[in-house]
Every structure is written in structure tokens, then in C-alpha cells.
Amino acid sequence: MTALDPVRLAAELIACPSVTPEEGGAQQLLAQWLSAQGFAVERFAAGAAPHGPVPNLIAVRHQGDGPHFAFAGHSDVVPPGEGWTDPPFAATRRGDLLYGRGAVDMKGALAAFVAAADRVREHRGTISLLITGDEEGPAVHGTRAIMTRLAERGLRPDMILVGEPTSSSRLGDMMKIGRRGSINAWVRVPGTQGHVAYPHLADNPVARLVRILARLQTWEIDRGTDWFQPSNLEVTELVVGNPATNIIPGAAAARLNIRFNTLQSGADLAEAIRRIALEEAPRAEVEAMISGEAFLTAPGPLSALVADAVTAVTGLVPELSTSGGTSDARFLSALAPTVEFGLTNATMHKLDEAVAVADLHALTAIYAELLRRALA
Template sequence: MTDTATLAASPLELASRLIACESVTPATGAVFGCLESMLDPLGFDVTRFVCGEAPDGPVENLHAIRRPLGDAGRHFAFAGHLDVVPPGKGWASDPFEPVVRGDLLHGRGAVDMKGSIASFVAAVAEIPRETGTISLIITGDEEGPAVYGTRALIDLMQTQDTVPDLCLVGEPTSVSRLGDMVKIGRRGSVNMWIRVAGQQGHVAYPHLADNPIPKLVAILAEIEQMVLDNGTDWFQPSNIEITDLAVGNPAHNVIPAGAEARISIRFNDLHSGSSLIELISGIAGAMGGSVEAKISGEAFLTPPGELSSMIADAIRAETGLETELSTTGGTSDARFLSRICPVVEFGLCNATMHKLDEAVAIADLDTLARIYRRVVLGALVGTS
């Protein structure tokens, strides 16, 4: 049965419905039911599942796919997330009550990224089923550890043989105006904890102790002076930042038994997470330290080509802007999806994401829906 109200809904209406569902990461429940109710009347087969346990779960995920009745043709996917960061205190109104003030829609997730999801659903509502295969890859775990989210969805798609040919991630990539920036890659991220063990003792008898702090300082000094690279055609130089230094020694007359520091490395595609762990482990090990590490994501690049050209053409047609192809910023779930197909990120202006009174221009929601419609048609039938 077709729900004509859903088919006729504007991006503003759809975004408001999603914002009204509280979904602080990791998200489950009502917000997924809300999205499913939008997709079901459009002919999508929706699969929802929950996986993982605390502290990184449980997480709900949604995969929706609509195939034409005949030849499936090409498969275009949109990926995004329904979870949001905690709103914090100080909002002008309830962060989970969508409010229109002037030409802006306010609410947590308006930009990052319930607004983009709403615009894509509105775009798909205007695309006939026979055009080709369209899917949505939606997680509730992008803003958190991302352990049980998109990676679990990829496993599902590979099992069901529903891996897309092309994928657009709706992250808020625009900076000053909608369409001024598209992300064709992201740097990788790895965090490392460097620990040096010593021997506790009295500061007046240093020969009976082993102070770990000078060793840790020496390790950090060597790391700090390193130049990993000078960047590439598409990536800025990789950088190492010391983000924490701790001893935990409340006494002024005690040499501590241990010291540790944390570093964070954002790296381009000249490196891998494992190669950087090996590099830092070698430096620390030579001075008596040890390293524990966690790779948040590897660097990836979708070289300029068909997908980025289609998006740039659609942006130009709707806004007149010449978009910038970029790899700046933090990580996103595109780092996982890039393993299975070409992926590019494009979405709303990011000025208010994660901030108090997060807001999106209502006109941008409508324009984004038109851009997404052009991109999908270009991907599936070669026209926009």
C-alpha cells in the first residue's frame, strides 16, 4: 500500500520527524522505526538488526534496498547515520523538538546528519522504481566507537550479495555554501599509548630507584621532531600530536613507578596504521618503553572520476558553484565503505554540527534533495 503523505513529504517534514526521535549514540529503536516508515511506502525492503553489547553497543543498523522489477542494472547506495552526539546544556529549545525559526530548522542532527538522510529520501520518492537499484546503508554507531555499525552492515551486504556499485555518504561536507566542498578521501587515524615502567623510590636516594619520566620525555622528543611526509597531491602532510601526558604522582618526594603519554596520528595514504605503530614502537622500545595502539581507520582516496564528476555536475546545475574536491577533516564511515566500492561524501553545511542550537537552512534541504536526485539518475541511467 502506498502512503501518499510520505511520498509527498518535503525534506523539512522528513527531517523534523527524524529529529524528534532522540537518538544519542549508540542509537536504537524509534528513530529507525521512523525511517522505516518513510521507506516502506517507496517500495524498499528494509532489514533492521541490533548487535553488540555495552560499552560499545547495543547498536541498531538498517539496510534498505529497492530493486526494479526487471533487470536490476546498476546499484547506487546512500550511507549515513541516525545517531547523534549528546546535545549538552544551553539550547534555546529542546534539542529533540524540531523548531523552525526564520529560515532555519533547529534540532540535534539537523546537519549531522538527519537532514541529509531526509533529503535523500525525498529525492528517491521522485525516482521511478524501474530506474535502477537504490539502497540505504544506515547505522546508529557513527558518532561513537563505530564497532557494531557500518562494518556489520558491510558484512550483511556481502552475505546477501547487495554490495553497491557506487556509494554516496551524506556527511556535512559543505563549508560556507551548500555544494562548495565534496570529500573524495579522508586521512587515517591511529591513537597510541606509550608507557615507560620505572622503579619507585625516594627522591633523596635516586640510585635506589629508576625514574621513568626522563625516558618518556626522550621518547616524546624524538617523536615530536619527526616529519612523516610532506603531503601528496590530494592529502595534507601527516601529523603527530601529543594529546596526554600522565604520571599520577601526588607526592613531591617520590620517584614514580611509571609514566605514560598518548599520541594521535592523522595520516595520509603514504602510510598505514600498522606501519606507524611499528615505527613508534621501534622508537619507544629502544628507550625502554612499550606501545599500545588502536587504529580508528585507514586513509582512503577515491580518485577524481565518474562519481565525483556526477556530484560536481549536479551541484553546478542546482547552485552554479564549482565544488572543491577535498580530503580534509576527520574520519567518517566512508573509511569502511571505501573497501567495497567507490565512495564520495557530500552533504549540508557543517558550521553548526555538534554545536548548541544545531541548525540547517530549510532551502538547503530542498536544494540538497534536488542535487541527490540528479546524482542518482546520473549514476543509474546516465542522465540528470
């Protein structure tokens, strides 16, 4: 039997315009390929407007007693934007590179894992693929809905690999064993509108908001851990909306984001922001949205398994890192030890996103080696 070519699979996936939350034919392709390999495939839509419906896919191949190894990822991509050299969904091959939206993040990894599973047909235990169409979006009805469906079916992985593009300069130089959490907060300070010449008849909310932000900007949340940098707060928007030069505004607002480590929880940070705001402006309103909690899969059997597979194929020993933004690993880590490993991330979300053809073949070999070691 001729082995599946990950480059061809990646090109076919890239050709699917699956901008969040559109399926675009990508999960249909995955279902066809995986069914042909003996996977039982379930596709389902979760949620409703405004954050749904979201296409999701669970594929399971069970071959007797043994561990359950899950590969997690997403078929959706960010909007391509204008200015591409070639159409973003044309999957153009130029020289040693394959171009297209999703080549790196993360249709290349999806193709590599499908090709790897095809090469490891004989194994003990279970291989599953957990694929959402809403990782790049609100992430409300994607991986979390998949986790609910797994619980309903009585399925629980023993280890999870998320195929995000984690490599930095060369394929295999970095893997992620944790991620920081993220919280957004909106602070609104009401005041009393009035004429600037009669400030005693008004209450300027800008002054109160500035005091709140000054305290938040100098807040040393923590000093970090062995695996995480210090938690960091950034103000991301200021809104007054006052078109006149001689009016004290009636309200002022700000938005901020905190990327935090495992010393913090989203709920505690939200409460701290609320306390500071109310101390400076008793009528302040604070709304917080926790995108995900920080997590760490401490170095151990899973990270060693992945690192050994990487070294066997590339000769590199991957750095264990918690850098970067969030991923769906923040949800999946509640199920089982979870790490992330995939392609180099230099062009993800950029114009002319591209993956090296050689990296697709190497990643396929790494994933196949990982499956053999995990399910021997």
C-alpha cells in the same frame, strides 16, 4: 501524489533522541517511509556490550538491471550538552532555520535522500540505504556489520555516497573524495619508585617518556601527497599520577594520535612508535588502536557525477577535498568508489545546531538529480 517534504521529515527525525547507540525511533521512521516507497527494509542489531547492541538498517529498491547506487549515513547523534536555546530534540523552526541535535549531522541529509528517492520512483538498477546507529561512537558494530550483512546477501554497490556535512561556506562548495586515517597509541614507561633525594636507588620513567615524546614530536612522517597534507602526530594526554613532591614515580604514560595519509598504514605507524619507544625505554609498553585507514577515491566518474548534479542545482563547482576528520567512508571505500557530500558543517556537534530550510530543499534536489543521472 504530493512530494515528501524534507523539512518535515528532518523535523521528525530530529525529534528522535537517538544519541549513540540508542535508536530513539529514528530508524523506525526511516523504515516506515522507505517501505512506503517500495524499499525492502531490513533492521538488525549487531554486537553486544560494551560497544553494542547497535541498531542498523539496510533498505533496497531493485528495479531490473543497472548500477547499484548506495546512500550511506547514520541516524545516531552526539549528546546535546547543556545550554540550548530550545530543547535539542524539539526540532524548533525559527525563521529560515530548523534547530535541533542532528539537523546537520546528519538527519537533514537522511531526510533529503528519502525525499529524493521518493521523487525518483522510476529508475533502472538498485538504490540502497545503509544506515547505522553507531557512527558517532566506537563504530565497531555499525557500518562494518552492515558490510558483513551485504556480503551475506550478495549485495555490492557500484558507487557509494555518504551524506556527511561536507559543505564549508555554502551548500555545494565542497565534497570529500578521501579522508585521512587515524591511529591512537598509548605509551607506558615503567620505572622504579624512590625518594627524590636518592635518585641512584630509583629509575625515573618521566625522563624516558620525555625522550620518547621528543623524538615523536620531531618525526617527519612524510611530506604529504597531491591530495593529502603531511601526516601529523599530536600528544593528547600525559599521565604521571604522582601526588607527592618528593617521590620519583613508578610509571609514566602518554597518549597520542596520528592523522595520516595514503602514504602510511596504521600497522606500520604503530610499529614505528613501538620501535622508538623501546629504543629510549626498553621496558616500555605500547598499545595502538587503528580507527581507520586513509583512503582516496581518485577524481573520476563518481566525483564527476556528484559534481555535475551539484552544479545543475546550485551553479557551484564543488572543491574536491580530503580535509576534516574520519567518517564511515573509511570502511565503505573497500566496497566501491565512495565520496561524501552533504550540508554545511558550521554548526555540527555545537549547541543550537541548525540547518537552513532552503538547504534541505536544495540538497533534496541535488540528490534527486544525482539519482536520475546515476540510474538513467
